[in-house]
Amino acid sequence: MSQLYYRQAIRDALREEMRRDERVFLLGLDIGRFGGTYKATQGLWEEFGDERVRDTPLSEAAIAGAAVGAAMTGMRPVAEIMYMDFITIALDQIANQAAKLTYMSGGQARIPVVFRTQEGAGRSSAAQHAQSLEAWVTHIPGLKVVLPAIPYDAKGLLKTAIRDDGPVVFIEHKLLYGVKGEVPDEEYLIPFGQARIVREGADVTIVALSRMVLKALDAAEELAREGISVEVIDPRTVVPLDLETILASVHKTGRLIVTHEGYTRCGVGAEIATQVVEHSMHALKRPPRRVCGRNVPIPFAPVMENYVIPQAADLVNAVRELMS
Amino acid sequence: MSVQAPASGAIPTALDPALLLRIHLTMVRIRQFEQRAIELFMAGELPGFLHSCLGQEAVPAGVCAALREDDYITSTHRGHGHVIAKGLSFDRMMAELYGRTTGYCKGKGGSMHIADFSQGVLGANGIVGAGIPIATGAALSAQMRRSGQVVVAFFGDGATSQGAFHEAANLAAVWNLPVVYVCENNLYAVSTPVSRQMRVNSVAQRAAAYGFPGVTVDGNDPLAVYEAARAAVERARSGGGPTLLECRTYRWMGHYIGDPATYRPAEEVAWWKERDPLALFERKLIETDICSQEEIQRVHEQVRAELEAAIEFARQSPAPAPEDALTDLPQ
Ligand SMILES: Cc1ncc(C[n+]2csc(CCOP(=O)(O)OP(=O)(O)O)c2C)c(N)n1
Ligand SMILES: [Mg+2]
Numbered sequence: 001m002s003q004l005y006y007r008q009a010i011r012d013a014l015r016e017e018m019r020r021d022e023r024v025f026l027l028g029l030d031i032g033r034f035g036g037t038y039k040a041t042q043g044l045w046e047e048f049g050d051e052r053v054r055d056t057p058l059s060e061a062a063i064a065g066a067a068v069g070a071a072m073t074g075m076r077p078v079a080e081i082m083y084m085d086f087i088t089i090a091l092d093q094i095a096n097q098a099a100k101l102t103y104m105s106g107g108q109a110r111i112p113v114v115f116r117t118q119e120g121a122g123r124s125s126a127a128q129h130a131q132s133l134e135a136w137v138t139h140i141p142g143l144k145v146v147l148p149a150i151p152y153d154a155k156g157l158l159k160t161a162i163r164d165d166g167p168v169v170f171i172e173h174k175l176l177y178g179v180k181g182e183v184p185d186e187e188y189l190i191p192f193g194q195a196r197i198v199r200e201g202a203d204v205t206i207v208a209l210s211r212m213v214l215k216a217l218d219a220a221e222e223l224a225r226e227g228i229s230v231e232v233i234d235p236r237t238v239v240p241l242d243l244e245t246i247l248a249s250v251h252k253t254g255r256l257i258v259t260h261e262g263y264t265r266c267g268v269g270a271e272i273a274t275q276v277v278e279h280s281m282h283a284l285k286r287p288p289r290r291v292c293g294r295n296v297p298i299p300f301a302p303v304m305e306n307y308v309i310p311q312a313a314d315l316v317n318a319v320r321e322l323m324s
Numbered sequence: 325m326s327v328q329a330p331a332s333g334a335i336p337t338a339l340d341p342a343l344l345l346r347i348h349l350t351m352v353r354i355r356q357f358e359q360r361a362i363e364l365f366m367a368g369e370l371p372g373f374l375h376s377c378l379g380q381e382a383v384p385a386g387v388c389a390a391l392r393e394d395d396y397i398t399s400t401h402r403g404h405g406h407v408i409a410k411g412l413s414f415d416r417m418m419a420e421l422y423g424r425t426t427g428y429c430k431g432k433g434g435s436m437h438i439a440d441f442s443q444g445v446l447g448a449n450g451i452v453g454a455g456i457p458i459a460t461g462a463a464l465s466a467q468m469r470r471s472g473q474v475v476v477a478f479f480g481d482g483a484t485s486q487g488a489f490h491e492a493a494n495l496a497a498v499w500n501l502p503v504v505y506v507c508e509n510n511l512y513a514v515s516t517p518v519s520r521q522m523r524v525n526s527v528a529q530r531a532a533a534y535g536f537p538g539v540t541v542d543g544n545d546p547l548a549v550y551e552a553a554r555a556a557v558e559r560a561r562s563g564g565g566p567t568l569l570e571c572r573t574y575r576w577m578g579h580y581i582g583d584p585a586t587y588r589p590a591e592e593v594a595w596w597k598e599r600d601p602l603a604l605f606e607r608k609l610i611e612t613d614i615c616s617q618e619e620i621q622r623v624h625e626q627v628r629a630e631l632e633a634a635i636e637f638a639r640q641s642p643a644p645a646p647e648d649a650l651t652d653l654p655q
Contacts, residue, residue: 029513032515033587034516057513057521058486059486086451089487123373125372125450127432127433127437128436128437294649296650297432300372300431300432306646307647307649
């Protein structure tokens with residue numbers, strides 16, 4: 001085991017897969033010598049050169065589209081979209097092309113492409129650099145959607161994503177890059193569709209995405225002092241979703257909170273809560289609760305930004321309400 | 325792309341001294357605002373991140389001197405210079421950088437999103453290239469309303485690789501819209517030099533693909549910028565359609581404050597700092613007896629006083645309440 005930063009775990013996954021399979025290459029803005037905006041690709045250009053770590057012009061549609069075309073014809077590209085907000089520009093290639101070409105071609109196309117990006121608020125980056133848009137891609141059949149919260153998951157899931165034969169949207173969080181965690185020294189892969197029970201508990205289930213996993217743990221810690229036992233579950237991949245693990249937890253606790261930074265309305269949490277209600281309504285002692293991003297753009301000033309993004313205190317309050 | 329040193333020629337005699345002094349004042353305002361913003365940011369007073377336009381002052385100063393008050397601009401992530409040149413005031417800009425309720429966007433936008441529609445500033449933008457189609461649409465509106473307004477889209481070299489640029493330029497050509505595309509070619513998009521962004525020798529050449537003129541000027545010479553902008557604006561206003569104006573310049577700082585910019589050779593940075601647009605222009609003003617060293621000094625002092633007052637105003641202004649985040653959505 002080593003203690004690695006999340007960004008190092010990402011980089012190690014990319015490096016190992018590039019060494020293992022010469023079809024794997026990277027393309028994106030400032031990912032080469034510059035090492036990426038959040039330094040997740042630092043050192044890779046030095047090892048693999050211009051050919052396999054490709055800085056592109058400022059053209060997200062071409063980045064995504066070139067990755068799709070290369071993937072259809074024998075390569076295994078990892079395309080970086082610098083901020084998830086900019087996925088708007090690449091979305092046709094991701095949602096109408098990568099997601100659909102296999103199906104539309106009657107199963108002919110194989111599109112092993114990974115779209116790496118990062119989301120999340122908390123840096124006063126305002127409305128166009130802080131959104132968590134995982135719901136957009138989750139909505140589209142044909143895409144797998146991955147949101148690692150810790151270095152261990154980031155590495156194991158990214159390696160799986162690169163070896164996957166279909167398009168995967170791999171969503172990192174900008175405030176997790178500097179977080180450390182244990183990562184095995186030997187090689188490992190994490191299969192998609194397996195949630196992680198981050199903390200066991202008996203009273204309330206919190207299903208948390210991405211950085212909200214850490215806030216859910218803080219909330220659980222505080223609530224434990226009040227004698228409330230919280231179970232925290234990280235789905236890790238929302239497509240495919242490990243509903244079984246979530247249902248088992250809800251059957252134990254009878255109470256469900258879903259939490260993510262993405263907007264509440266039509267967020268992934270709404271989907272998860274609905275699936276739980278469809279399958280296990282009678283296991284629920286109280287209606288499920290969403291503690292998610294408010295339905296407004298992300299504001300610049302820190303006081304407002306902190307207010308629109310769910311905090312540990314919001315989770316604590318929601319749990320207390322469900323317990324009362 | 326190599327760039328010629330600014331011509332050290334005389335100031336065209338046809339230019340009104342008052343105009344020259346106005347351009348100078350604008351450049352001093354931008355220079356000082358940017359210098360102080362960097363200091364405040366480094367001191368931890370400003371949240372978020374900061375893209376400085378230090379070294380690029382001549383472009384917005386020259387371009388906006390050719391505009392009417394009711395003309396429009398769209399701006400970028402590196403936008404303080406544009407909006408200062410268009411006439412926005414220090415106090416509300418500073419308040420926005422501090423995230424205060426008195427800021428131009430009530431603390432919702434920050435450095436990267438300053439807007440004041442009443443003064444024709446249709447917004448700075450965090451999405452590279454996104455202001456270009458918006459400017460094009462504003463030009464369409466001006467044409468349809470027969471208002472005689474002209475629109476300037478400011479953007480960087482990097483933005484010209486976006487589909488948004490090409491689609492908008494083509495549309496403006498087809499509809500003959502009163503828009504001027506002003507590219508501040510500072511030779512880099514983050515770490516990527518123009519040589520790795522495009523194969524053409526100049527951004528201006530891109531205009532040929534759409535059938536309107538493209539012009540390259542020394543972006544560190546405010547008068548060269550002004551002359552070219554005036555011609556383009558006149559053309560647009562008189563129904564002649566769009567122009568692409570490429571201004572070669574350089575950002576002195578990294579892409580954002582905190583970026584060590586190790587991707588740029590030290591000699592290159594030094595070469596450009598030698599060609600400080602403000603210092604060169606001031607030398608010209610003195611040499612041609614437009615004003616004296618003392619008068620220039622006084623301009624700097626006046627601007628400094630105004631800026632310090634603006635910083636005080638921002639510091640004293642109230643922070644928003646958390647719930648203010650919920651207001652200002654479209655009705
Ligand atoms: C669509 C989009 N892609 C990427 C970015 C990240 N980004 C911000 S500024 C920038 C470089 C812009 O270069 P240029 O247009 O030359 O302007 P400059 O920064 O040099 O003024 C990049 C890549 C962004 N904000 N928007
Ligand atoms: Mg540039």
